[in-house]
Amino acid sequence: MIGARGPRGNLEVITIELICEACGTSNPPGTEFCTNCNTYLAWDRSVLTKPSGKPAQPTSAAATPPPQPQSEWAGQTQPVGNPAAGYPNVGSAEQGYADQGYAGQGYYDAGYDQGAYYQGPYDMSCPNCGTINPGTRRFCSRCGYGFVSGEDPYASYAYWSPVSQAAQDKAARKAYRRSLPPLYRWRRVIIGVLVAALVAVAAIVLGSNPIEAVKSGWYSLTRDYVWVKPVNATVLPPEASAANSNPAALVDESENEWTMNWAPSQEAQCGPAPGTGVIVLTFAPARIRMLQIAPGLAESNPQRKLQPLPKVLGVAFDNGPCQVVNLTAAPGQQVIKIDSEKPVSQMLIGISSAYPAPNAQPLISLTEVILKAYPS
DSSP, X not given: OEEEEOTTSOEEEEEEEEEOTTTOOEEOTTOSBOTTTOOBOOGGGOEEEOOSSOOOOOSOTTTSOOOOOOOSSTXXXXXXXXXXXXXXXXXXXXGGGGGGTOGGGTOOOGGGSXXXXXXSOOOEEOTTTOOEEOTTOSBOTTTOOBOOOSSOTTGGGSOOOHHXXXXXXXXXXXXXXXXXXXXXXXXXXXXHHHHHHHHHHHHHXXXXXHHHHHHHHHHHHHTOOEEOOOOEEEEESGXXXXXXXXXXXXXXXXXXXXXXXXXXXXXXXXXXXXXXXXXXXXXXXXXXXEEEEEESSOTTOTTGGGSOEEEEEEEEETTOOOEEEEOOSOSSOEEEEOOOSSOEEEEEEEEEEEEOOTTOOSEEEEEEEEEEEOOO
């Protein structure tokens, strides 16, 4: 409360009630936060009211301070007083809210001292990954995001161009990597070296070139093949071919078929059946990875059902071991995965057995033979 003389020289008592602007609750003098809704109560929103009843009588005239004009609002500036006249807390404007003459009555709000609320660096939430980091960190402990630091408290609101932002992010990531233990910084390199070493060891064990092994794996995964061209086709012995049949039709990329006399004394396990011929394909050195072959006459040829169809082939590269290739009786090209394991320049094909046909002619045919390899 504040004492002031009334019109008749009597001391009047004025009580400052703090009215909450948010909920309207009346709070006792000196309250900093509303007792109802906890809203902060500012000085310039206080209301002066005069209580009812008789004013208090002063004990002596000498103890009564001289009358001072009381402003209607507590937020207005009070005149500078004299400590000897009963206003010891009235001073210069540098004293902040003590200039209002209320500091001696317990109304000085220490919260207005900005340093009173500073509790040190607060925890920060990373805007990139959401990890909570101590306020003393310059970079996120999880993703390495660089927190803005500096003396300017508004530096984080400054505008950065995309180029400068990218440069800062790069520098932040670099600094973050440097801050990690050596094992974390070099683990990717160590893992990469170990993987390369394992691949090299596996290639050596398998007796192949590591680079070639990697390329082969990639081409096999992507199914990338190239056509081996040109290919020259002949038959041994030449008289094994049927009349007016040219072995070149096997590799001419058309539906022109090659026909061979077919009267074997028996079937063969691998290679040409006894009494039949061998197809010889020659080409530039290449590692063969695929064989595409169209057995029998073309589907559009009405004579197809009058001939037996190749069932088993024997295939060899550069006079190497014979490999068995099984065919179906379906028309069209059939794809056979085969690997010569090294560059070769010759492929031998012999018909070991055939699917029989009723009233069949003693002839057997192949429409097309295609060789494929991985890109070099």
